[in-house]
Amino acid sequence: MSDRKLKVAVVGCGGISRRHLEGYADVGRTELVGVADIVPERAEAAAERYGSKPYGSAAELLSAQQPDLVSVSTPPGSHAEIAIEVLRAGASVLIEKPPVLSLAELDAIAEAEQASDGSAYVIFQHRHGSGALRAADLLAGGALGTPQVAVCETLWFRPRSYFDPDWRGTWEGEGGGPTLGHGIHQIDLLLHLLGPWRTITATAVRLDRPVQFEDVSLATVIFENGAVGTVINSLLSPQELSRIRIDTTGGSLEVDHVYGYKDADWSFHPAPDPRRAKKLGADPGVRTATGELAAATAGDDHELDPWTASAGPEVPSSHRAQLTRVVDDLLAGRTHDTTLASTRPTMEFVTALYASAITGGPVNRADLTPGHPYYAALHGNVSQENIDTAMTL
Ligand SMILES: NC(=O)c1ccc[n+]([C@@H]2O[C@H](COP(=O)([O-])OP(=O)(O)OC[C@H]3O[C@@H](n4cnc5c(N)ncnc54)[C@H](O)[C@@H]3O)[C@@H](O)[C@H]2O)c1
Incomplete structure (x- = not known):
């Protein structure tokens, strides 16, 4: 086996960056060539702690280093711009969820990817635990029967103080509520397991938190494969729960956890x-x-x-689980499976949920083309007053 190391870098040295920095160190076979943050002390602290060089921006880092892979763990509003810079420099990029704030941004990254030697990948760590890997294989091969009914619940709790940082609570900084920022983990896993959706009818309401968008959303979904489901996302649920249940002709498959499963x-x-x-x-x-x-x-x-017969070595879902697979794939010259393109149905789902909740009607996935009013912005460029009306009971 080659002893080549993957040259990695991290842009954005806040809360979640530790999962990337520790993950790369734990996985091994990596060399951390740089870390960047617009707050110099954060880049310096990360560089000191993880043994690397600090930079003030992605651009500075990319002009001084030639990483193979750059993790982007900045607030969501900056992901597209940084991902495009990384791809233009010829490196691959691993973007934190939510990868983008609109389908237009997703397509702009895809265009930069086409022109680059690098590739764009997304962190959706819950696709990468052994449970999800088994479930995806068994469902795709038909071993669990034909999916018919699905339930997807993200019932989380975020107090009002969670929204204190300037970028939170706003369309511009955070991009959306629990649909985009929190439930997206379970929504992505559901779509990864069940395949693309066809039609969504949704409601999004703001019951309590100081935000421009929803703090609870609910959707009914029809999938391309003929299954039906419900999805709920909440930030008002003190007893937290993340759950997906898929009823097939062969049985009921369920995962029940909060922030990561075994x-x-x-x-x-x-x-x-x-x-x-x-x-x-x-x-x-x-x-x-x-x-x-x-x-x-x-x-x-x-x-x-x-299901029981397919049990093997356990890998809990985590950043480390996905980073292990990313590093293995890139060192072996393979495409990592959580591509930007594979997350498009997830961003389409989120877009349609907002479009349906604000307009009051069903939304078909096939209609989410560049001419669609919600293609360029999750709020559809509707005035905040009209959004408030749509989301207030
Ligand atoms: N996968 C998960 O389970 C998970 C969990 C939490 C957060 N996240 C995601 O990770 C991302 C970051 O979240 P966080 O909680 O770490 O936020 P954070 O605010 O703690 O950290 C963001 C960091 O990025 C820096 N930054 C902002 N703009 C920058 C720019 N243009 N260039 C360089 N640095 C910049 C900030 O100074 C800050 O240090 C978000 O997309 C969030 O949704 C993912």
């Missing part, structure tokens, strides 16, 4: 097996007098269900 947070309950009905002389889907399903107690064969 294998034990996943479960699969097989559907009652009609082949057993004959042996039992009763439909295994019908409850007995004691309330138990016949199928649940009928264990007359010892065949493992496909």
Whole structure:
């Protein structure tokens, strides 16, 4: 095996940058060639702590160093500009979620990617734990049956003080509420598992927090594959929960966690097996007098269900899980699978949720082309007064 090291850099040395800096150090096979922040002390502190050189901006870093890969962990409003600078310098870029604030920005990065030797990737760490990797493989191969019903919940809590920093709470700085900033993790995983969506009908409301957008949103979704689902995103939920459930013809697959899952947070309950009905002389889907399903107690064969049978080494979902795969892929000359293009359905979902909530009607994914009123901005350039009317009960 080659002992080549991947030259990495990090732009934006705030809260989440530690996951990148520690992740690259833990994964190994990397050399941290620079860190940048517009606040000099933050770049200096990160450079000191992780053994690198500090810079005042992405541009300064890129003129002094030739990284292979640059993590962008700045506030979302600056991602597109920095990602394009990195791609123009010929390096690959790994952009924190949410990757962009509009489909127009996403397409601008994609255009820069086309012209670059580098590639654009996005941090969606929940695609990369062993549970999601297994679920994606099994669902794509049909081993869990045909998806029919989905539930996706991000019930989180952010107090009013969370919105104290200037960039939070505004369309310009934060870009959106829990739909864009928080629920996007679960939305991305849901779409990664189920495939693209077709139509969304949504409501977004501001019940309590001092923001220009929603603090709760709800959507009903029809997927391309004919499944239907509901999605809820909240910042007002004291008992926090992140949950995805997919009911298929073969069973119910569920992951239940808050900010990261382990294998034990996943479960699969097989559907009652009609082949057993004959042996039992009763439909295994019908409850007995004691309330138990016949199928649940009928264990007359010892065949493992496909989910249990697919268990392997555990990797919890985390930045480290994704960074390990990114570093492996790039050192091997492979494309990392969480491409910018693969996150387009997620940004389209977020765009459509806002468009539907503000206009009051359903939105089709096929209509989200450059001429669409919400293509260039998640608020559709509607006046704040009209947004307030749409989002206030
Ligand atoms: N994947 C996750 O689980 C996860 C969790 C938290 C945050 N995030 C995302 O990470 C990003 C950063 O969030 P955070 O909480 O670390 O924010 P933060 O405010 O703590 O840090 C952002 C840093 O970027 C610097 N910065 C701002 N503009 C810059 C520019 N143009 N060039 C260089 N540096 C610049 C700021 O000075 C600050 O140090 C956001 O997109 C956020 O949504 C992801």
